[in-house]
Amino acid sequence: MKKDRAPARPAGRNPLLRAVGSLRRAYPVLLPLTIVCIIFSAIVSSIPALFIQRVISIIERYVDSGDWAGASAEIMPMILVLIGLYVLSLLSTFTQTQLLAYMTQGYLYKMRCRMFNGMQNLPVRYFDTHKHGDIMSHYTNDIDTLRQLVSQSLPALLQAGVVVLVVFFIMLWFCGWLTLLILLGVGAMFLVSRKVGGGSARFFVRQQQTLGKAEGYVQEMMNGLKVIKVFCHEEQSQQGFDAVNEELFGDSFRAHAYANMLGPLIMNIGNVLYVLTAMCGGLLLLFNVPNISLSGMPIAISIVVPFLNMTKQFTGNVNQVSQEISSIVMASAGAGRIFALMDQPPETDEGYVTLVNATVDPDGTVHESAARTGRWAWKHPHQADGSVTYTLLQGDVRLTDVDFAYVPEKPVLHNVTVVAEPGKKVAFVGATGAGKTTITNLINRFYDIADGKIRYDGININKIKKADLRRSLGVVLQDTNLFTGTVMDNIRYGNLDADDEACIQAARLAGADDFISRLPQGYRTLLTNNGANLSQGQRQLLAIARAAVADPPVMILDEATSSIDTRTEVIVQRGMDRLMKGRTVFVIAHRLSTVQNADDIMVLDHGRIIERGNHQALLEQKGVYYQLYTGAFELE
Amino acid sequence: MIRRLARCIRDYKAPTIWTPVLIIGEAILESLIPFIIAELVNQINDGCPFETIVRYGLILFGMACLSLCFGGLAGYTAARAAGGFAKNLRHDMYACIQQYSFGNIDRFSASSLVTRMTTDVLYVQMSFMQIIRTAVRCPLMFIFSIVMAYVMGGALATMFVVVVPILLFGLLMIARKAMPAFHRVFRKYDRLNEAVEENVRAMRTVKGFAREEYEKEKFAAASDDIRRDFTRAERIVALNSPLMQFCIYFNMVAVLFFGSRLIISSTGAAINVGQLSSMLTYGFQILMSLMMLSMVYVILTISAESAHRILEVLEEVPALRDPENPVETVQDGSVDFDGVCFKYAPDAEKDTLADIRLHIASGQTVGILGGTGSSKSTLVQLIPRLYDVTAGTVSVGGIDVRRYSLQALRDQVSMVLQNNQLFSGTIRDNLRWGNPDATDEQMEQACRIACADDFVRAFPQGYDTMISQGGTNVSGGQKQRLCIARALLKKPKILIFDDSTSAVDTKTDAHIRAQLAQALPQTTKIIIAQRIASVQQADLIVIMDGGRITATGTHDQLLQTCQIYQDLWAQQTGGATA
DSSP states (O other): TTHHHHHSSSSTTOOOHHHHHHHHHOOOOHHHHHHHHHHHHHHHOOOOHHHHHHHHHHHOOOOOOHHHHHHHHHHHHHHHHHHHHHHHHHHHHHHHHHHHHHHHHHHHHHHHHHHHHHHTOOOHHHHHHOHHHHHHHHIIIIIHHHHHHIIIIHHHHHHHHHHHHHHHHHHHHOHHHHHHHHHHHHHHHHHIIIIIHHHHHHHHHHHHHHHHHHHHHHHHHHHHHHHHHHHTTTHHHHHHHHHHHHHHHHHHHHHHHHHHHHHHHHHHHHHHHHHHHHHHHHHHHTTOOOOSSSSSSOHHHHHHHHHHHHHHHHHHHHHHHHHHHHHHHHHHHHHHHHHHHHHHHHOOOOOBEEEEEEOOOOSSEEESSSSSSSSSSEEOTTTTOOOOEEEEOOEEEHHHHHEEEEEEEEEEEEEEEEETTTTOEEEEOOOOTSSSHHHHHTTTTSSSOEEEEEETEEGGGBBHHHHHHHHHHEEOOSOOOSEEEEHHHHHHTOTTTOHHHHHHHHOOOOOOHHHHHHHHHHOOOOOTTTTTOHHHHHHHHHHHHHHHHHHEEEEEEHHHHHHHEEEHHHHHHHHHHHHHHTTTTEEEOOOOOHHHTSSSSEEEETTTEEEEEOOHHHHTTTTTHHHHHOOOOOOO | OOOHHHHGGGGHHHHHHHHHHHHHHHHHHHHHHHHHHHHHHHHHHOOOHHHHHHHHHHHHHHHHHHHHHHHHHHHHHHHHHHHHHHHHHHHHHHHHHHOOOOOHHSSHHHHHHHHHHIIIIIHHHHHHHHHHOOOOOHHHHHHHHHHHHOOOOOOOOOOOHHHHHHHHHHHHHHHHHHHHHHHHHHHHHHHHHHHHHHHHTHHHHHHTOOOHHHHHHHHHHHHHHHHHHHHHHHHHHHTTTHHHHHHHHHHHHHHHHHHHHHHHHTTTTTHHHHHHHHHHHHHHHHHHHHHHHHHHHHHHHHHHHHHHHHHHHHHOOSSSOOOSOOOOOOOOOEEEEEEEEEESTTOOOOOEEEEEEEEEOOTTTTEEOOTTSSSHHHHTTTTTTOOSSEEEHHHHHHHGGBBBBBBHHHHEEEEEEEEOOOOOOEHHHHHTOOOOOOHHHHHHHHHTTTOOOOHHHSSSTTTEEEEGGGGGOOHHHHHHHHHHHHHHHHHOSSEEEEETTTSOHHHHHHHHHHHEEEEEETTTEEOSSSSSHHHOSSSSSEEEETEEEEEEEEEHHHHOOOOOHHHHHHHHHHHHOO
C-alpha cells in the first residue's frame, strides 16, 4: 500500500529533521503552542537587562539627594510592569513544561507503536538476518535518545537561541562596541564547543556501540553459562569480558571527560569575557569614547552594569546549547536507526483471496456466511468480470516444480513436487539441511518461492492473503516459543475465540492435560521467560495443544516430537492421530517411527526428492529409505 | 549497600578523591569572581585610573584560568573515577556470575543479568559522577553564595530567608511525589521490553498463527498504559522549572525594589550599584545550586534501584564452592550414587530424585532411559556437581564429589548438554574449549570420532569456518556433533551424553557410538537416550520413572524382567516387524 513511498524518500534525509517532522505531524496544534510559550518565556527572561539599566539610571539620579519618595514614583511602575510580565512568563513556562511532558511521552508512545507495528509486518527473513539484541536496542536505547531530544535538547536549543537573539538586540541597543567584544567571545565559545562537544559526542556514540558489543558478549556467555561451567572455562570467559569492558571504559571515560570539561571551559571563557567587558566598559567610560548603538545613548555606568549581566546570560545559554551537543548527536544516530527499522520494506501481500465462513447447499453450492459455521471457504473475487467464486476449504496442497534459494547463488530446493490431498499425511525424511523445513517455510509463505507453483485448494497461494493462508495452516515448530501469561492464555493463542473448555479439550487431545493439571495452579499457572520452568517436552506438548485449538485443515509438524521421549511420544502420537484425523498433515521427523504411517513419504537429499511412496512401497523399493530404515545408509 | 559498592572503586581511589578537592577549588574561585567584579564595577563607577582596571582585570583573568584548570581537571578525574568504578563493577559482577552454580543461574534470567550489567551499571556510574562532582559542588556553592551575599548585600540578603525555604520545600515535595511514580513506571517499562523481546523471539509463531494484529493491540495497550504513567510522573517533575523561575523572578524583583530603596535612602552608603548587580548573580547561584542538588537527589533515588539490582548479583552466594583442601585428582571413572535425594528448591514438595542407589564401574557404558520428567538429566548433572545433592552422596572415583576442586572434577567429567551451545568464533576456537592446546591432529581425530570431520571439511573454510552467535549457521545435528567433539578433546574419565544425538541421524548415531567404544575403551560413558537402539549395547541400562530408578540390567535381562522396557522395545521395533 505504501510501496511507492519508500523510494520517494531520499535515503540520506536527515533523521533529526524526520524526527521533528513526525513530532509536528503528531501534534499539529500543541507543538506550535509550546513553541510560542517557549519563545515568550525566553524573551521575558532576557529583558530584565532593560529594566536594570533603567532602574540604575534612576538610582544614579536620586542617589545623592536620597529622595526615595521621588525615586519610587519612577521605579514602582517599572517594577509593576516587570511583575506583570513575570506572571505571564510563569504561566507560559508552566504551560510549556506540562505540554512538553505530555507530548514527549505521547510522541514516544507513537514512535514505539509505529516501530512495533512496522516490525510485525516485516518478513521472517528480517528476523533471520538480524540479531535480536540489535532489534531490542531500538526499543530501549534508541527510543531513549529521542526522549532526550524532544523533552530536553530541542526546547533548550530553542530557548537558548531566542534568548541569545533577544539579548543580542538589547546589547546593540545599548552599545555596539561591547556587543562586538561579546560576539568575539561567543565565537570562541562556539569553536571550543564544536571541538570538545564534538569529541564528547563521538565517544558517546562509540560508547553506545561498545555497550552493544558488551551486551552481545554477555548475552551469549549467559546463554552458554552451563557449557562454560562444564568446561571450566570461567577464566577465559572472564578474560574475554575484561577486554570488552576495558574498551567500554575507554569510550565511556573519554565521552564523559570531554563532556565534563566543556562546562568549565565555556563558563571560564565567559568569566574572561566578563572581565574584558568590564575593562572595556571602564575604558569606554574613562576615555568617553563616542557610543555606537541603536538607542543613541551615551556610554554610562547604567549601560555597563546590565551589560555584565547580559554577558553572564549569554554565556549561560551558550553553555546550555553546548551541553546538548552530544545528546543531539546521539539522538540523530538513534533516530537514524529507528527510521531505518521503520523504512524496512514490509512483507508484501498482494493476496486478495480471503477465508470466510461458509454454508453449503444440498446441491453443493457454497455461500458466504456471517456467522461461524464450522466450515470455511476461499472467497475468490475475479478482477476481470467482477464476479466472486467460493471454493470450499479442504486442505489440498500441491507443490509443482518448486525451486528456492535463501541467497540467490545457493539454491536449497530443486524441482520439488509434492501432492498432499485433503486428509492425507505427507512426511519428509532427510538429513539436516536437506531442505525439509524450507518446504514448510514456503507453504506458509515465510519465504517466497523462486520458481514453480504452490496451490492450496487449487488456488495459487500468492493470491491468498497471507494472514488467511496462515490461519488455515497449523504449525508446530521444533523450537517452542511460549508467551508470558497463563498456560490457558498460551493455548488460546491458537484461537482467540476459544473458551476455556475448548482449550482444555485441546490440551487433552495433545496429551498435555496430564502435566498441566499437575502444575501448581493448573491451567492458571503463569509462564514467564519462554516457559523456562517447563521441560522441553512439556513446552512442545503445549505447542501442540495450541495448534489443536486453532483447528486448521492443514497441519505442519516440524520435528514436533523431537524433544519428547518415545514413551511420551506414544501418548502424544495418539493425541496427534486424533488431531490429524481428517486433516492434511505435513510431518518432518528424524525418527522413522514417527513417519511410518504416512500416506506419502518423501526422501529429501540436498534439496531434491530422491524417493517417494508409502512405507511399504519404499521398503519394497529397497532404495535409500530401505537402507536408512535398516541403518545401512546415511543421508549426509 | 554503599560500602559494598564502594569496594569497587579500588584502583580509582586517586581520581575519586581528587575530584572533590578540585571541585572545592573551582567553587571557591567561582564565588570569589563576582566579588572581585563588584569591586571592579565600583572602581569604574568612581572613575578610577585605567591602571586599576587593568590590575583587577589581570587578577580576574588569573582566577578564571585557575578556575578553568580546576574545573577541567575535575571533569577529567570525575570521568575517570566514575568510568573506572563502573568498569570494576562490571568486572566484579561478571566474576560473580562465573562463580554461580546452576541453582543460582536459574534464579536470574540471562536477559536480566545483561541489563544489570549494562543499563544498571551506567545509571550507577552517572550517579557516582554526580556525587563526587555536583553533590560536593552544590552545597559549597550554596554556602559560599549565601556568605558572599550577606557580606555584600547585608540586610538585602535576608530575602533569601524567604525564597530558599520556598524552593527547598517545593523541590522536596516534587521529588517525593515523583519518585514512587517513576519506580512504578520503570518496572512496567522493563516488562514492556521483555514483551518485545518475547515477540521478536517468537516471530515465527506470531506469523504462523497470523497474530500480528493481536500482538499490535497487545503492545499498544501496554505501551499506552506506560505513556499514561510516564506522563503523570513527568508532569510532576515538570513543575520544577516554573518553581525555579518563580524564585528567580522573586529574587530579581526584590533586589531591584529593596536594593534601589536601600541605595537611595542611604545615599549609597549601605550598598552601592556594583553590589546590587552582584546580589543578582549570587541570588541566581544560590537558587541554581539548590536546583542542581534536587536533581542529584532525583538521580540518586532512581539509581538506587539499579544499585540494588547490582548488589543482588554481587551478593548472591554461590551455592557450590570448592572445599578446603580439595582433592585434585580423580582416580578413575567409577560413579556411585548412594541414597541420593535431590530437590531444586528447598521448599519443593516432591523430591526430583528420590533414593537413588547406583554403581557404575570405571570404563562401563551405561544407558539411561525414561520418560519426560523422569529426572534423567538431573541425575547425570549431579556427577560433575552442577548441583549438590539434598541427601546422600555422589562419588566419583570413590570420593564424594564435594571433596574435589570443581576444576579437577569437571575436567574429568565431560558432559554434552541437552541444550548445547557453540560460541561465536571459528570451529577451531570452539573445539579448543575442550583443550586449549589441542593440535590440529587431535581436533581432527575428535571430529572423526564424533562424525564431524567430513562436514567440517566440506565447509569452504574448513576448521576456520566462523560459527555465528548461537551457532545458527550449522544444523542441529552438526551442532550436536561438534559439541561431542569438543567434549572428547577434554579426554575425560567420564563422558556423559544427555540426549546429545537427538538431531543426528540413526546411522550416524550408531556410528558415533561404535567409534566411541573403540577409541575410548577406558572412559566411563553414560548415555541418556530416547531410542533403545542407542543404549542396547550398554553394559548397564537404567530405567527411570518419576525420579526413581525402576529397573537396571542389560538389554537381555530387562527384556525378560522389565515391563516398561518391554513396552518400549515393542513400540520402537514394532515398525520393523510389521
